[in-house]
Amino acid sequence: MTIFEIKKFLQIELRKYYDKSESDKIISIFIEDTFSVNRTKQLAYPETNLEISKNDLEKTVSELQKYKPIQYITGKSYFLDFELIVDSGVLIPRPETEELAEHIIRKNKHRKGLKILDIGTGSGCIAIALKKYLPDSEVFALDVSAESLNIAKRNFAKHNLNIKTIQADILKTDTIDKQLRFDIIVSNPPYVCVSEKQLMHSNVLDYEPFTALFVPDENPLIFYSHISKFAIQHLLPNGVLYFEINEKFGNEMLTLLDISGFSENKIIKDINNKDRFTESSK
Numbered sequence: 478m479t480i481f482e483i484k485k486f487l488q489i490e491l492r493k494y495y496d497k498s499e500s501d502k503i504i505s506i507f508i509e510d511t512f513s514v515n516r517t518k519q520l521a522y523p524e525t526n527l528e529i530s531k532n533d534l535e536k537t538v539s540e541l542q543k544y545k546p547i548q549y550i551t552g553k554s555y556f557l558d559f560e561l562i563v564d565s566g567v568l569i570p571r572p573e574t575e576e577l578a579e580h581i582i583r584k585n586k587h588r589k590g591l592k593i594l595d596i597g598t599g600s601g602c603i604a605i606a607l608k609k610y611l612p613d614s615e616v617f618a619l620d621v622s623a624e625s626l627n628i629a630k631r632n633f634a635k636h637n638l639n640i641k642t643i644q645a646d647i648l649k650t651d652t653i654d655k656q657l658r659f660d661i662i663v664s665n666p667p668y669v670c671v672s673e674k675q676l677m678h679s680n681v682l683d684y685e686p687f688t689a690l691f692v693p694d695e696n697p698l699i700f701y702s703h704i705s706k707f708a709i710q711h712l713l714p715n716g717v718l719y720f721e722i723n724e725k726f727g728n729e730m731l732t733l734l735d736i737s738g739f740s741e742n743k744i745i746k747d748i749n750n751k752d753r754f755t756e757s758s759k
Contacts (some may be wrong), residue, residue: 480508481523483534490538507537513529523601544680558600559609562631567600568689573747574665577721577754578606579661584717584756588660589613592713596647596664596704597621599689601629601640603663608638619643619660626691647700650707655735658716660709665721666700667692687746697726698733705737709759718757727752 486503490498501716505516512527540550546569548554554563556570556579563569585591590616596605596616608616618633618640620626626642635641645653647666674682674692681690692699701720708718716737722730727744734742739757747753 478529478534479502479524479526480514480519483508483524483668484523485518485531486534487538490525491541491550491686494542495543501505502681503541506547507551510547522611526659530631531622532623543683545684546680548701548720549684554600556600558704559605559636561602561605562635563600563601563630563685564628566686566695567628568685570600570602573753574721575601577663577665577719580604580754580756581607581661582610582721585611585661591615591660592658592660592661594619594659596662596707597689598642599625599665600745601632603665604629604640605632605638607635607661607663608640609636616640617657619644619645619647619653621646622686622688649699650703653707658713659711660713660715660716661719661721662704662712664700664702665702668700668721668723668726670694670697670698670723670725697723699731701730701733702737705734705739705757707715709738712759714759716759718755718759719751720755723753724751724753730755 487504488500495503505519506518509515534536537550548563548569549565552562552564554569555562557575577707589610593607593614594617598604598620601618604616604618608614617631623644626644630642667690669690671691712718731742731744734755734757739759743756744752745754745756
């Protein structure tokens with residue numbers, strides 16, 4: 478089938494499920510990630526023949542009609558300028574998290590020999606970004622999930638990066654080596670309140686890991702509280718703690734960080750002018 482024929486077939490099959498803009502984006506990603514034909518070439522050479530069976534194409538359609546994210550269908554996602562392996566055991570990296578990684582890199586690009594810990598690493602996207610762009614750093618990636626760490630390790634190997642992994646529950650910090658010390662600790666922990674589920678699309682709710690997204694309404698800062706207590710003990714002098722946060726809890730986060738013993742706590746807004754990150758010095 479040609480690129481044009483594949484696109485036409487998918488557009489017809491998906492038109493009842495997605496608006497045209499979203500459908501076109503999904504189709505473009507599918508062709509690029511499956512056949513390594515970028516969007517420019519798709520437009521320039523629509524008569525190019527691609528090897529795919531009708532059965533495989535119909536299987537893809539079936540999954541998309543159930544709102545399965547295209548990243549889980551192709552097994553690929555992207556973060557900054559690199560490709561990641563993903564499956565339903567890890568979250569699909571978000572643009573906001575790219576902003577967090579870029580901020581940390583920008584703030585620390587002149588520092589050498591940093592020791593960095595990424596808590597709740599998931600696919601390993603933050604850990605990889607920091608190791609790639611702060612190459613003199615020693616980076617550790619922690620997650621409670623063996624499944625997530627397996628994906629992260631595959632991504633570390635894919636990019637030929639030496640990143641150490643720790644399987645541990647950050648809500649039970651006494652299980653983590655008390656001797657470890659870091660210059661930077663960063664985390665994008667679960668922060669979506671269960672009551673916010675109704676605002677989310679089924680492609681997120683039905684496929685992405687619940688425990689990596691949601692926190693109880695009655696204790697929405699549970700991970701931040703535990704990580705802050707851990708960080709105040711495991712950061713070196715002048716160490717810095719970075720968080721991605723729920724935009725609703727900016728003021729509450731500043732209070733929590735102050736109570737935990739951090740100084741110079743500040744909120745950083747994302748590209749949409751929402752309270753999205755915190756930066757705290759020990």
